[in-house]
Amino acid sequence: MKLAARAGRIVPSPTLRLMAVAKALIAQGVDVVDFASGEPDFDTPDPVKAEAEAAIRSGFTKYTASSGIDELKRAISDKLEAEQGLRYDPSQVLVSCGAKHTLYNLAEALLEAGDEVIIPTPFWVSYRDQVLLNDATPVLLETREAEGYAIDRAKLESCVTPRTKAIIVNSPCNPTGAIYDRAALEAIAEVALRHDLIVVSDEIYEKILYDGARHLSIAALGPEVAARTVVVNGVSKAYAMTGWRIGYGAGPKELITAMANIQSQSTSNPSSISQKAAVAALRSGDAFTRQMVGEFDRRRRLIVERLNKMPGISCRMPAGAFYAFPNVAGLFGRRSDRGAIATAADLADYFLKEARVAVVPGEPFGSAAHLRLSYATSVEAIRRGLDRMEAALDKLA
Numbered sequence: 001m002k003l004a005a006r007a008g009r010i011v012p013s014p015t016l017r018l019m020a021v022a023k024a025l026i027a028q029g030v031d032v033v034d035f036a037s038g039e040p041d042f043d044t045p046d047p048v049k050a051e052a053e054a055a056i057r058s059g060f061t062k063y064t065a066s067s068g069i070d071e072l073k074r075a076i077s078d079k080l081e082a083e084q085g086l087r088y089d090p091s092q093v094l095v096s097c098g099a100k101h102t103l104y105n106l107a108e109a110l111l112e113a114g115d116e117v118i119i120p121t122p123f124w125v126s127y128r129d130q131v132l133l134n135d136a137t138p139v140l141l142e143t144r145e146a147e148g149y150a151i152d153r154a155k156l157e158s159c160v161t162p163r164t165k166a167i168i169v170n171s172p173c174n175p176t177g178a179i180y181d182r183a184a185l186e187a188i189a190e191v192a193l194r195h196d197l198i199v200v201s202d203e204i205y206e207k208i209l210y211d212g213a214r215h216l217s218i219a220a221l222g223p224e225v226a227a228r229t230v231v232v233n234g235v236s237k238a239y240a241m242t243g244w245r246i247g248y249g250a251g252p253k254e255l256i257t258a259m260a261n262i263q264s265q266s267t268s269n270p271s272s273i274s275q276k277a278a279v280a281a282l283r284s285g286d287a288f289t290r291q292m293v294g295e296f297d298r299r300r301r302l303i304v305e306r307l308n309k310m311p312g313i314s315c316r317m318p319a320g321a322f323y324a325f326p327n328v329a330g331l332f333g334r335r336s337d338r339g340a341i342a343t344a345a346d347l348a349d350y351f352l353k354e355a356r357v358a359v360v361p362g363e364p365f366g367s368a369a370h371l372r373l374s375y376a377t378s379v380e381a382i383r384r385g386l387d388r389m390e391a392a393l394d395k396l397a
């Protein structure tokens, strides 16, 4: 069978694949500690579930407007205005089947062969593949761990070519947990304005912040920046609603309309029931999220402290999201009965087989020296997983 070339350009999402491996082993009765899953271990709040039940009972179970119901678009606009001072007409808002789908619609609406998209490394795995799926070229902008993954303005400039169409900003970042301060966002915005770039601002972890940090959307820097920015967000992470599949984009009308048209010819509307649930989530205030983040904070400190005590591993304290991203290069060259450890992927494989601990290797995030561990799991599981990792490391020669 001759498949389209684009299908051969990409790989299945490595994080979802690892999550599936871990879940399958657990289902077989194997006692695996899962640090791979990128989702809160909290349950969706009860009032959100109640709204979904009410939607089912009242027969709100049919097609909706393909781009999402007005009630949800208004809740999204109200949120963006209240929190970031951004004003969007409902025609500038598109509701999709998760933020991943929002990003995909955006890539389809914007990109064509030869276009380039700047992606700061390390990056969330799907950015690169979504660009490739749309025949465009990802241009990786390296950032350095020692500099807190800050974007170097000269390096950013050197990535821009006449074919550059967009730059992706992901603050807080999956996988590093780094956040961009106002000065960093202003530098990116200035380059985007001067070179006429679209800014894709993925803010899905905006509410998972620690140590009193506050989220600032790059679109909030001013109307000129907002006019070229698509703010991407959703309810998956902030309200523990990964399975409900609601994400959204807000931005320039022309681009949002093109994305909405693409959605109308592909998936149509996201689930009517989930849309009602998302309205309830967005209108519910931040109490649930604050409580969840308080718990994540405790786990963040525990996991980072313990990882830093492991020989050959060093780990920065993440400022946001729920991932530790330890540097494991100090272990490369060590050996076990199972073979040599030369890469992060080898180490992840060793931890899965020897310690029954699932972690994601850094390679698909654009970093060969790191592992990603989600601490969106119980303190007890974190302790158990780290104990096992320590024991497995003791066996390395």
Ligand SMILES: Cc1ncc(COP(=O)(O)O)c(C=O)c1O
Residues within 6 Å of the ligand: 038, 097, 098, 099, 100, 101, 124, 170, 173, 174, 202, 204, 233, 234, 235, 236, 242, 246, 247
């Ligand atoms: C950085 C980032 N963006 C977007 C998404 C997609 O989220 P969803 O499609 O569940 O809304 C994820 C999920 O892991 C993510 O980590």
